[in-house]
Amino acid sequence: MKLVSRYTLGIALVASTLAASAASAQATVNASATVASALQVFTRDLDFGTVFPGVNKAVDFADAAAGKTSGRFNFAAEAGSTISLTWGAIPSSLTGPGAATLPFTASGLEGCSSTSATAVGCTVNYTFASGNITMPAGTAGTQTNRYIFVRGTVAPSASQAAGAYSATITVTAAYTGS
Amino acid sequence: MRLRDVITCGLIAALLGGGVSPVSAQVVSSMTVGAVVGEAVATTTLQNLLFGRTFPGTPRAVAPTDNNPAGPQAGLVYIKGQKNKDVLVSFSLPPSLTSGSNSMPVDTWTGCHNPTNTTTGCTSFTPSFSGTLMQLIGNPADPPPRTSGHRYVFIGATARPAASQAAGTYTGTVTVSVVYF
Numbered sequence: 528m529k530l531v532s533r534y535t536l537g538i539a540l541v542a543s544t545l546a547a548s549a550a551s552a553q554a555t556v557n558a559s560a561t562v563a564s565a566l567q568v569f570t571r572d573l574d575f576g577t578v579f580p581g582v583n584k585a586v587d588f589a590d591a592a593a594g595k596t597s598g599r600f601n602f603a604a605e606a607g608s609t610i611s612l613t614w615g616a617i618p619s620s621l622t623g624p625g626a627a628t629l630p631f632t633a634s635g636l637e638g639c640s641s642t643s644a645t646a647v648g649c650t651v652n653y654t655f656a657s658g659n660i661t662m663p664a665g666t667a668g669t670q671t672n673r674y675i676f677v678r679g680t681v682a683p684s685a686s687q688a689a690g691a692y693s694a695t696i697t698v699t700a701a702y703t704g705s
Numbered sequence: 706m707r708l709r710d711v712i713t714c715g716l717i718a719a720l721l722g723g724g725v726s727p728v729s730a731q732v733v734s735s736m737t738v739g740a741v742v743g744e745a746v747a748t749t750t751l752q753n754l755l756f757g758r759t760f761p762g763t764p765r766a767v768a769p770t771d772n773n774p775a776g777p778q779a780g781l782v783y784i785k786g787q788k789n790k791d792v793l794v795s796f797s798l799p800p801s802l803t804s805g806s807n808s809m810p811v812d813t814w815t816g817c818h819n820p821t822n823t824t825t826g827c828t829s830f831t832p833s834f835s836g837t838l839m840q841l842i843g844n845p846a847d848p849p850p851r852t853s854g855h856r857y858v859f860i861g862a863t864a865r866p867a868a869s870q871a872a873g874t875y876t877g878t879v880t881v882s883v884v885y886f
Contacts, residue, residue, distance in 0.1 A: 550745075550746065550884060550885045551746060551882065551883060551884040551885070552745075552746045552747050552748040552784070552882075552883045552884075553748060553880060553881065553882050553883070554748035554749065554750045554782045554880075554881045554883075555750060555878050555879065555881070556750055556752075556753055556754055556780035556781075556782060556860060556878070556879040556881060557753040557754070557876060557877075557878055557879075558753065558754040558755075558756070558780065558799065558802060558811065558862065558876065558877045558878070558879055559753065559755060559756065559874060559875065559876045559877075560755075560756030560757070560758075560759045560765065560776075560802055560809065560811075560864045560866075560874070560875045561756075561757065561758050561759065561776075561873070561874050561875070562759050562760075562761065562804070562809065562870050562871065562872050562873055562874075562875060563758055563759065563760045563761065563872060564872045565869070565870075565872065566760075566761065605758070605760065605872075608758075608760065667758070668872050668873065668874075701762075702760035702761070702762070702763050704760055704763050704765070
């Protein structure tokens with residue numbers, strides 16, 4: 528650009544800030560984004576309570592009493608959004624004193640995906656396979672809830688060592704962007 | 706008086722005689738001073754830049770070619786002026802969008818411009834305050850006298866909500882300045 532042109536340009540830009548002129552024009556473009564609600568996960572532990580050697584004990588999806596409580600993952604996220612779930616290894620037994628194990632029955636841990644917080648009427652419909660779930664519809668900018676309940680039956684042997692047994696179920700949740 | 710002196714005097718007399726000839730009649734001359742005022746440059750915002758729904762922790766990019774009315778949708782400015790004239794198109798770009806006291810970074814501005822209202826075959830550029838030169842091109846479909854030129858400018862960017870970004874609607878303003886070059 529020649530020097531003369533620079534001066535011309537400078538004058539024109541100043542003019543455009545003062546008033547509209549034939550040699551210049553200005554437009555505004557509004558930019559907007561709607562940020563969705565935060566993604567949250569709340570858990571309730573799967574609790575078999577006290578079990579006895581040689582006696583199986585089952586916990587069902589709807590169980591919520593102390594000492595016999597189903598596990599529950601509560602996903603709270605933007606209404607209608609899609610979130611990905613990545614599951615860690617699903618345990619086949621609990622580990623206790625001296626590395627003793629307390630196995631589940633052959634059916635292992637089972638899941639039920641539901642929009643109900645109480646799991647009433649829940650049946651096995653979820654396999655803990657990593658993938659996407661869709662959040663229930665609702666008002667944009669608000670959270671809706673989806674629950675995955677976990678149930679199972681432990682099968683202590685007649686010689687099961689006494690003590691506390693535990694295992695961990697891990698899930699990673701993330702928005703997919705849609 | 707010698708012959709040479711006679712000739713000299715004769716020449717001088719002849720020269721003096723030419724200088725005192727009568728002034729000729731008044732001569733009138735004229736010239737045309739002309740100017741043609743070209744078409745004023747004008748801008749129209751055809752589309753706002755819509756990111757649509759974005760999720761905490763997940764960047765949301767809008768490409769100049771995006772055209773979803775629910776988002777993502779590129780911003781679009783139409784420039785009209787004198788055919789074949791160059792214009793300098795400069796931008797004032799917000800570093801963030803705001804929602805009340807909350808802000809969300811926005812960056813990676815991208816653009817594409819075309820003589821027609823389509824991104825097919827458009828020319829990519831990076832929107833900047835220093836500006837980009839573009840030429841206003843006539844359209845054969847224009848009604849006579851076909852003196853107008855056109856340019857469509859598509860604008861995209863990337864919004865970057867933090868993982869803890871508060872929910873809400875975030876807004877900002879892009880100012881597009883156009884001047885004949």
